[in-house]
Amino acid sequence: MDVNEHVGSGAEPDQTSADSQRESDAQLRGVIDEYMSTFQPEPEDTAGVRERILQLVRDDLYRGPSTNLQTEQGHPFSISTASVRSIVRNAVDSVDGIRARSVDVEPAGDPEGSAATVSLTVAMRAGISFAPTAEAIRRSVSAEVLAELGIPAARIDINAEDVYVD
Amino acid sequence: MIDRGESKDSNLLYSGNVSVNGSVNGNGKEVVESARLADSVTSIAGVRALAPGLRDLVATATAKVLRRTGDEPVGVDVTRGGDGVKVRIDAHLDHTRSVAEVVDEIFSVIETDIARGAVEVSGRLDIDLRVVSRG
């Protein structure tokens, strides 16, 4: 049966308005497509915006929170918390099948700040066995914190909160 | 005895990277001391750069207002309070050494400079060191 017959013989009003809407959209499509293609970001545009964004973000980061620690020789210092987290994240990421997510480092020990307590959450690759991997993470974090920060990690808590598939 | 670039008149402009501006917070002596310490600290392995000290931000702004030449930011702030001297440093480190190692050396260098008389300390010495970035 011809579609138009339906239209003439009192087809569903919803169907008619839907049809006419589709028709008018199709008519406009050419102009819309042309309009859309007028605005294509050039690589230079995106590169420029990107650089400005990252610079502003870096400046903001420098003003971020700090963690107060102390060297073995007893010299106190503060260090941007982002830097400390970065050290831990790198250690965690280096373990196969593990991605660091949230990292928290708190001053610990006596005097306070002479050691660090680390709590972290990770995403694990599907199929990874948690217990031996947690050990690997602990070894990696412990070694990296000592080597890069020069402060021992007194405690490392790990929470696996998600699984990913490669 | 004349030291390289040194003068009793704190309002002179020094060669090198110090701008002495008597109208800024603190006096010329502290700015000179800041510059000396900054020189020592920046030459430590593992220190990439020093962030502009507070005084420098003020000094630069003031210099602009007064239309004098601004200078390289010093990166160290030496201030004298009621009970002693405070040395404030914001440092950018690199990855070559552990943070604690560099921190210890910064302290050591400052203490050496003080012993040499680069900074006059009576009362307490407070070294306020912040590692701003590491990369």
Place this chain on the structure above:
Amino acid sequence: MKIFSQATQIRPVVANTLTAIAVAYDVGMTRHDDRFDIVTLVVRAREGDIDAFEALVDRYETKLLRFCMRTLGDRQDAEDVVQDTLVQAWKSMSALTEPAAFGTWIYRLASNKCTDLLRRRMARPSDAQDPDDMSIHADGRASVEKSVEARTALQHFSDVLQTLSSEQRVTWVLHQMEGLSYAEVATTLGISEGSVRGRIHRARTAIMEGMEGWT
């Protein structure tokens, strides 16, 4: 540089829908090496991981820029909005309670800024000039006439778009050009689907009326 991987979705249905929006027009941005999932990137970025934030910027910048260009009709304004949006995202990322919804959230931030800018523009009609107007006055009569004719449908369409309210315009672009469904537009803008339908209908009517005879 950090790398990313698709996380398996152990997430409620709503989040799946929201994540799907980001994937729907990830055309040209997909890298086939290992990738961190959005949740990992967002959690890390909000704790100060600049590399993770850079990865998010890489993923969304071009799409956002294109969306803003189409909505605002101006390159410079679009760049400013995208820059402000992403910097705001960095600063307020802890406000994002569902990291998987980053894509929707970033579009909402950009849409709101576009709406604000359009409103400000409409309050100052003399500023609402299409800079392409200049090129219509080219030298050479024949080419002027030809270029005027050839450009007019597009130019007219651009003018008609400017007559829409800022809300209608943003909503219509999201649906018609960015390809979001009514439900996705509603979620992005934080309004009801009914409101979306209403805006789209009014926008469509205005555009059809305005383009009558031109298509």
